[in-house]
Amino acid sequence: MKEAKREVVIRFAGDSGDGIQLAGTKFTEASAFAGNDFSTFPDYPAEIRAPAGTIAGVSAFQIRIADHDIHTPGDQPEVLVVMNPAALKKNLLDLAKGGIIIANTYEFTPRNLKKAGFDSNPLEDGSLEGYRVIAVDITSMTREALKDLPLDTRSKDRCKNFFALGICYWMFTRPLEPTINWIRKKFANRPEIAEANVKALKSGYNFADISEIFDARYEIRGATDLEPGEYRVVNGNHSLAMGLIAACEKAGVSLCYCSYPITPASDILHFLASMKNYGVITFQAEDEIAAVCAAIGASYAGSMGVCGTSGPGLALKMEAIGLAVMAELPLIVIDVQRAGPSTGMPTKMEQSDLLQALFGRNGEAPVVVIAPSSPSNAFDIAYKAVEIALRYMVPVIILSDGYLANNAEPWLIPREDTLPDIKVETFEGNGKFYPYIRDEKTLARPRVIPGTPGLEHRIGGLEKEDITGNISYDPLNHEKMVRLRAEKVERVQDIIPPIEVDGEDEGDLLVLGWGSSEGAIIGGVNMVRREGYTVSRAHLNYLNPFPPNLKELLSRFKRVLIPENNRGQLSLLIKGNFNANVVTYSKVQGKPFFRMEIYRKLKELLNEECAG
Amino acid sequence: MKSAQVKWKEYASDQEVRWCPGCGDYAILKAVQQAFADLGLSKEKVVIVSGIGCSSRFPYYMATYGFHTIHGRAPAIATGVKLANPELSVWVITGDGDGLSIGGNHLLHACRRNVDLKVILFNNRIYGLTKGQYSPTSVVGTKSKSSPFGSIDSPINPILFALSAGASFVARSVDIFQKHLKSMLVEAGRHKGLAFIEVYQNCIIFNDGTFSDVTSKEGKRKRVLWLEDDYPLTFDEDDSKALTFDSDLMDLKVTDDKDKALVWNSDGRYDIFAYKLAQIDNPTAFGIFRKICRPTYEELVREQIFALQKRKGGKPTLSELFNSGERWRVLGDGVIKKLVR
Ligand code: SF4
Numbered sequence: 001m002k003e004a005k006r007e008v009v010i011r012f013a014g015d016s017g018d019g020i021q022l023a024g025t026k027f028t029e030a031s032a033f034a035g036n037d038f039s040t041f042p043d044y045p046a047e048i049r050a051p052a053g054t055i056a057g058v059s060a061f062q063i064r065i066a067d068h069d070i071h072t073p074g075d076q077p078e079v080l081v082v083m084n085p086a087a088l089k090k091n092l093l094d095l096a097k098g099g100i101i102i103a104n105t106y107e108f109t110p111r112n113l114k115k116a117g118f119d120s121n122p123l124e125d126g127s128l129e130g131y132r133v134i135a136v137d138i139t140s141m142t143r144e145a146l147k148d149l150p151l152d153t154r155s156k157d158r159c160k161n162f163f164a165l166g167i168c169y170w171m172f173t174r175p176l177e178p179t180i181n182w183i184r185k186k187f188a189n190r191p192e193i194a195e196a197n198v199k200a201l202k203s204g205y206n207f208a209d210i211s212e213i214f215d216a217r218y219e220i221r222g223a224t225d226l227e228p229g230e231y232r233v234v235n236g237n238h239s240l241a242m243g244l245i246a247a248c249e250k251a252g253v254s255l256c257y258c259s260y261p262i263t264p265a266s267d268i269l270h271f272l273a274s275m276k277n278y279g280v281i282t283f284q285a286e287d288e289i290a291a292v293c294a295a296i297g298a299s300y301a302g303s304m305g306v307c308g309t310s311g312p313g314l315a316l317k318m319e320a321i322g323l324a325v326m327a328e329l330p331l332i333v334i335d336v337q338r339a340g341p342s343t344g345m346p347t348k349m350e351q352s353d354l355l356q357a358l359f360g361r362n363g364e365a366p367v368v369v370i371a372p373s374s375p376s377n378a379f380d381i382a383y384k385a386v387e388i389a390l391r392y393m394v395p396v397i398i399l400s401d402g403y404l405a406n407n408a409e410p411w412l413i414p415r416e417d418t419l420p421d422i423k424v425e426t427f428e429g430n431g432k433f434y435p436y437i438r439d440e441k442t443l444a445r446p447r448v449i450p451g452t453p454g455l456e457h458r459i460g461g462l463e464k465e466d467i468t469g470n471i472s473y474d475p476l477n478h479e480k481m482v483r484l485r486a487e488k489v490e491r492v493q494d495i496i497p498p499i500e501v502d503g504e505d506e507g508d509l510l511v512l513g514w515g516s517s518e519g520a521i522i523g524g525v526n527m528v529r530r531e532g533y534t535v536s537r538a539h540l541n542y543l544n545p546f547p548p549n550l551k552e553l554l555s556r557f558k559r560v561l562i563p564e565n566n567r568g569q570l571s572l573l574i575k576g577n578f579n580a581n582v583v584t585y586s587k588v589q590g591k592p593f594f595r596m597e598i599y600r601k602l603k604e605l606l607n608e609e610c611a612g
Numbered sequence: 613m614k615s616a617q618v619k620w621k622e623y624a625s626d627q628e629v630r631w632c633p634g635c636g637d638y639a640i641l642k643a644v645q646q647a648f649a650d651l652g653l654s655k656e657k658v659v660i661v662s663g664i665g666c667s668s669r670f671p672y673y674m675a676t677y678g679f680h681t682i683h684g685r686a687p688a689i690a691t692g693v694k695l696a697n698p699e700l701s702v703w704v705i706t707g708d709g710d711g712l713s714i715g716g717n718h719l720l721h722a723c724r725r726n727v728d729l730k731v732i733l734f735n736n737r738i739y740g741l742t743k744g745q746y747s748p749t750s751v752v753g754t755k756s757k758s759s760p761f762g763s764i765d766s767p768i769n770p771i772l773f774a775l776s777a778g779a780s781f782v783a784r785s786v787d788i789f790q791k792h793l794k795s796m797l798v799e800a801g802r803h804k805g806l807a808f809i810e811v812y813q814n815c816i817i818f819n820d821g822t823f824s825d826v827t828s829k830e831g832k833r834k835r836v837l838w839l840e841d842d843y844p845l846t847f848d849e850d851d852s853k854a855l856t857f858d859s860d861l862m863d864l865k866v867t868d869d870k871d872k873a874l875v876w877n878s879d880g881r882y883d884i885f886a887y888k889l890a891q892i893d894n895p896t897a898f899g900i901f902r903k904i905c906r907p908t909y910e911e912l913v914r915e916q917i918f919a920l921q922k923r924k925g926g927k928p929t930l931s932e933l934f935n936s937g938e939r940w941r942v943l944g945d946g947v948i949k950k951l952v953r
Pocket of ligand 1: 630631632634635636637666736740741814815816817818
């Protein structure tokens with residue numbers, strides 16, 4: 001009997017050495033081929049080599065699969081697969097009431113229980129009442145299944161993640177072929193390993209099929225509301241990186257990515273460092289300041305200089321970003337935000353660098369600030385950043401975060417020939433040349449590449465006289481230049497899309513989000529709508545400048561709810577800039593919003609309205 | 613070559629030079645212009661990057677491309693310039709405070725990476741632009757506004773720093789030794805890789821005469837040791853004194869026996885002596901301490917790119933980028949999907 005389910009959230013958890021991330025990735029692919037929409041989130045241990053069996057060493061991977069378009073990896077897992085006691089201890093609190101626990105009993109030894117902080121075996125002492133526990137000796141069964149293969153026990157035990165995966169494939173009716181094909185390809189040079197993994201996968205599947213302890217089997221049909229086309233998986237970091245490569249190719253500039261390793265942004269550096277065949281230059285600088293400076297130097301010399309960092313690194317880069325503002329050079333700084341202040345919680349997300357990005361420099365130093373709202377959207381945002389930086393000769397800060405960086409979802413692969421043309425000509429002119437003469441429309445100064453004869457000029461961090469670019473301490477000129485630099489950023493409005501409303505165009509309540517919270521907000525809004533409430537939703541990707549129609553949009557709603565993972569930074573900007581009645585919903589726990597939280601907050605506000 | 617026709621005065625921009633009258637910077641500016649003319653550099657191919665300080669105003673006075681950046685960061689910015697366009701001749705102008713205090717880290721890394729930059733460090737042993745505080749090269753006991761009772765910090769030795777950091781060309785000269793300075797700049801310009809030149813520069817306002825032990829008439833005659841390849845290390849009146857190697861002390865030693873003089877070579881074979889020469893001040897050595905050949909950073913960066921492209925059959929298209937990894941196709945009503953191969 002298969003029970004149809006619209007969606008399910010599963011979390012795999014085990015020791016770092018248990019191959020959890022791989023199992024999760026394969027489950028994801030199988031789900032893609034089953035036609036589901038999905039969203040995933042890995043949770044790596046913060047410590048690199050935590051002792052085996054300890055809570056610090058637990059690695060997890062969460063996936064939500066659905067028969068419809070979804071936007072987050074899910075609030076709470078309903079199924080928890082744990083390979084040892086520590087994995088259970090660490091993840092149990094997140095499991096939904098009545099959820100299923102599949103536990104590898106082999107590892108529930110007195111020693112491991114103690115390491116995880118259990119006084120007695122939770123699989124036996126009744127403490128898991130209220131959950132459905134499926135206890136399976138995964139390790140022994142894997143060994144048994146592989147007993148005829150010429151491998152040592154260690155190598156056999158490495159296959160236990162595939163045995164566990166086989167169980168899950170049966171439970172959720174996943175196809176085995178994509179994973180089997182992958183294993184055969186991956187271990188083409190080591191057929192005995194390939195054979196062992198395939199066998200473990202199939203054995204797990206068959207075991208679940210014939211064993212009576214699995215009394216339920218679920219089917220999640222293919223999603224019918226996905227746009228036709230070719231898809232692949234991307235996470236936020238890789239999506240940004242590909243957006244940069246694509247945009248630079250289309251803009252006709254080389255990409256020079258300068259970065260200093262920092263969690264959770266390093267992955268962008270890793271990805272781009274392996275893309276050298278695309279002509280990408282990567283430079284691992286000696287520090288955060290050198291990284292942004294090298295990027296500025298590269299932009300000055302005709303490349304697109306980009307650097308990636310996180311909050312502490314952004315703080316270090318600020319003086320140099322101010323130089324790029326003054327010298328009016330293209331520059332992109334990606335801030336993959338994490339929980340602060342100071343070192344904070346490096347692996348945890350936050351949206352608390354918004355004001356730093358906008359105002360963290362000395363002097364009046366406006367830059368463009370934009371934020372992707374989903375892994376797929378990150379590609380478009382990076383692409384747009386390159387266009388803005390080159391066309392307006394201005395620094396652009398992209399605010400991603402630690403959640404978006406690792407969250408993965410299906411991505412509708414763009415067609416190369418449909419990507420917008422963003423070529424910006426360099427200036428080669430003749431006659432008398434002025435480095436700070438401006439384009440009438442964009443106010444950008446000419447982009448001149450050193451090496452061009454006849455256009456030799458000097459720029460720098462000292463205040464410039466308008467047009468000539470000569471050093472100037474003239475008071476009125478300074479004021480004029482301050483205004484010009486600000487207006488240039490404002491004019492970026494000309495090439496950004498207006499903000500769109502999901503739902504009614506006017507009304508009592510608008511939920512306004514920014515950045516990575518979009519998925520959770522969509523989820524929460526849909527939940528209240530299903531209960532018959534009316535609420536509208538809009539999401540900001542462009543934070544400086546705001547979309548041109550934002551003011552008018554806000555004026556059409558009585559109240560604006562702003563959920564953000566900080567203490568109300570966007571709220572402050574909205575209140576300061578517009579006459580809006582703002583309700584801030586702040587969450588600063590190193591975790592993104594859950595759909596349920598947005599839902600509850602909306603209900604609270606909507607019911608107030610009814611009562612009032 | 614057309615570019616060879618640029619006269620040294622043509623390297624001067626139309627901006628009025630604003631260093632204090634009598635400042636050593638004027639002489640260095642002129643030497644650089646003359647060296648550029650000798651090197652036959654075309655103006656558009658030169659980028660001068662500076663940090664902050666008196667000397668860092670330098671780019672404004674040159675008719676080349678110029679970038680006056682922020683305090684200490686010129687080597688990092690110049691590295692980016694070179695990464696993006698290795699064809700440019702990139703010169704970094706820095707000072708003792710800019711290059712060895714706030715920007716010490718960047719200079720260190722530019723040296724070890726062997727980025728093809730020409731770094732001219734104007735050493736005046738003082739902070740001039742901020743009106744006279746002791747600097748990281750000030751000798752112990754320097755009385756300045758921020759050290760009224762004498763500085764207590766042990767000074768950094770710029771030549772020793774550059775040698776240790778792995779600069780492939782290291783030289784020293786003096787603002788007023790015009791001919792020598794120009795020749796050092798020309799040598800640096802011809803060198804492929806990071807060239808570091810320390811120039812003793814007199815700040816007439818805040819630290820006048822700090823180098824008089826070598827720049828005074830007598831000092832120059834008695835104390836200056838010229839490093840020239842294949843010439844013996846002799847100095848003082850009529851080259852009456854010589855440097856020799858004392859194998860008991862494992863050190864350089866002054867001797868009156870000219871026959872025992874070491875014969876200098878900067879190609880790395882006497883690198884150990886370069887470190888010793890950097891540390892003695894009587895005599896004080898001027899000239900090239902090291903000039904060795906090793907691949908430049910930007911060369912290696914490009915080599916990796918080309919090697920990978922060659923191995924993978926050229927630069928891939930964007931479609932290849934997007935289509936890497938497992939893909940699947942959503943068809944029509946969305947229910948049926950297939951693996952894309
Ligand atoms: S303060 Fe000293 S270094 Fe600066 S310009 Fe004047 S003399 Fe030259």
